[in-house]
Amino acid sequence: MIRKKFSHKRNQNKQSKKDVTNFDDLFHVMQASDDFKHFKLGNINNIEVFYYQSLINLDKIEVTLFEKLEDTKIDKIEVLENLLPFSETEITSDLTTIEDKLLTGYMGLKLTNNSQNILLIPAKFEVDRQVAQPEIEFSVIGPKLAFIEDINTNINLIRKRVKLPQLHVKNVEVGKVTKTNVAITYIDGIANQDNVDTIIQRISDIEYDQIMDSSFVSQMISDNAQSPFPQLMDTERPDRVSSALVEGKVAIVVDGSPHVLIAPTTLVEFFASYEDYFLTWPIASAFRIIRIFAVIFSVLITPMYVAVLTYHYHIVPGDLLGTLISSRKDIPFPPILEVLILELTIELLREAGARLPTKIGQTIGIVGGIVIGTAAVEAGLTSNVLLILIALAALASFTTPIYRIGNTIRLLRFPFIIFAQMWGLVGITIAAMFLVTHLLRLTSLGRPFLEPLYPPRWRDLKDAVIRFPFNVQGSRPVITTATDKHRINTNRTKLKRGKRK
Amino acid sequence: MNHFKPDITQMVSPFLLLYIVHATQIGEGILSFERHIARIAGYDAWISIILTGVLTTFVVVIIWRIVGEEQADFMTIHQFIFGNLFGKLLTFIFSLYLFAISMTVLVSYIEIIQIWFFPDMSIYFFMFILVMLILYISLGGFRIVVGFAFFSVFVTGFLAIFKYKAFTDGHFNNLLPVFNTPPKDIILAMEPMSFSLLGIELILIYAPFIHRFQSGLKWAVSSNIFTTIVYFFSAIAIFMYYNEQHIQFISWPTLQLWKVINFPIIERFEYVGISLHMIAIIATSCLYFWASMQCFHRITTFTFRKISIFCALIGISSIFFIHNFLIIEKITLTLSRVGMVLLFGYIPLLYVCHKIASGVKKKHANK
Structure with missing residues (x-):
């Protein structure tokens, strides 16, 4: 009808x-x-x-x-x-x-x-801002260039790094009213043609009147749009996009958006900063592990607080229990309320800070962080142990290099807190199991999102939790099912033995 | 034979059999099996563990023979040997058994949680959430079920490390002298032990879902051996730590052992242990649930989704009837008997029948 x-x-x-x-x-x-x-x-x-x-x-x-x-x-x-x-x-x-x-x-x-x-x-009237430094994915070392809103400049930034005639750009017009230009970029002969076809098909099938940003496209073509997890990586770094193209992935450049989408992607890639490749591999791996630890810590610490202080105070050793009790003895609320109040405060601060101009945002940060925090503890509304934990958890959630997944992680802990209040540590385990199942069911362009952890692909672990040195990265990731699987001739990367220097 | 071929996106590599078989075998049993085997064979019960391990390995090989090159599954074989109607009836009984195990494992773990965590917990809602979780995993398909089992193995592996306390604090002299019990008792102790090693019968159901199934035999066998080793060390640890008579009075010796462990930030490890072990329970229960639903789905015309939701509701309501520790013990005992008969009686019999039937049919085909 x-x-x-x-x-x-x-x-x-x-x-x-x-x-x-x-x-x-x-x-x-x-x-x-x-x-x-x-x-x-x-x-x-x-x-x-x-x-x-x-x-x-x-x-x-x-x-x-x-x-x-x-x-x-x-x-x-x-x-x-x-x-x-x-x-x-x-x-x-x-x-x-x-x-x-x-x-x-x-x-x-x-x-x-x-x-x-x-x-x-x-006689086009070209007005656009200059190519500037990345703001979200800033790196101390390495190139300091970010995409801008103009599609041609963005493709130019990619082409400057990938000097190949095989770098193909396919243009598709999306959006009934806005008629936004979307460029699907890939390296012919490396990228799997199935991936390219799927993306072109999905983008041309988009039925919507306005496409204002790449995130519109991202939401419309991802496999499971109901998931809080982003299934396409968005980045503002040309080097990251170029590197992904060389690995056999496909980039989607949308006119008017400073963020370029990369597909297919996996969960671990969201915790890999591009700066990892600029550092030597032991240091880079250490930072990656810290980041993954930070994420787990950020999701679990407040639910643990609720679970332990509501049900399982036996777990806490005697000395530590003394500290906890003395910090909580005047608090009129149960742990769950205490946690929810503080978590909400942090979320308010973040939201206010993000919406306000930079200068006012800083003031709000100081007012919120220092004044409200100290006052809340002094007034006896929250315990200072919890304040430390919440601040640490918030800090940890900002360590993710991709902003989008940081949001997911911050919101993820609320169901955990509720489950912790219901059944303590068992509840946290149940919530974790739901989360793992959800992640297992997710796919990015039909490829498993949890790869290389599951399905276990040992070859892809070389650039997952630990970033191994360049000379062992001989093959392209299995996840991209690249047409040309070999990156380099690994025989030539081996050290020559028996030769004196 | 009319073959069932699953969608390629649902198939997994044979290497993962290592995890699937192990995850099905390790469940609630690992926390309490020492009590059952020590009741019959005393400190020599570790010999029964090894014997059971050897026997189950033979069963695995037999299963590989039954499935054969054509990757036929249980339903196909049943219908091939016993005809359409009777074959379906047998499959139906088998899937009822699988479904019962799936729910019993859950309920018996809820028992532990009730005793150690929340004596006055509303188990109905808890059961509801757990069954929803199992439904969520199962509806994702076999690949998701295996993925969950895969992660659960790491959790149980992590927890197995914490038996170290028994080796540092226990007395190895407990186990000596060896062969103190009559051989008959050692053989008899294999019966409760085989319940702990149940799970290999599921291979018959998920065989078509495995790529290059024949090459998976080595993984399944090594998984079975690995499980045996885990049980073996677990039993040795408990026997070293506890007195032979004392074990009979402890329902879950492993949990008692965990109580002793303490770290600077964790005073009583068993709370963490019980919570984490739940992942293994869900993995086991989920594999059984999926297998049972697969059977139902194959013998009826219902979709997998519909039959799963229907059975999940039945599973939730089952808790209204199983509310007593004694009933759970009784059901577990019955199921363990059924499982033993299935493993060591029915599956070899099925192999013989299969051989005869395929021989007869081949002869007829030649004529």
């Missing part, structure tokens, strides 16, 4: 488009907008010029067009094309082309004879 309605509507749309049969009709539609300008030029005023003022670089018109066309007599549009010093010009009478081009920063020229042919001249 609904489908019928829609198809009916679609037909109507088609009909309304069909009403625009010639250029004059289109002209009328466009004229309704005030930034659509048109005037006549030339000696005998036989050249009609029209454009959207907001899309056009006005210098181009003023400097070139007026000078050249001031006193010319032209009766053929081809002559006009040759006369003007622009590249990528086009003569057409196709209405849809004219409409599209005019709306993407072209200028239209028409002779006042009855010809339907229109000369389109590119």
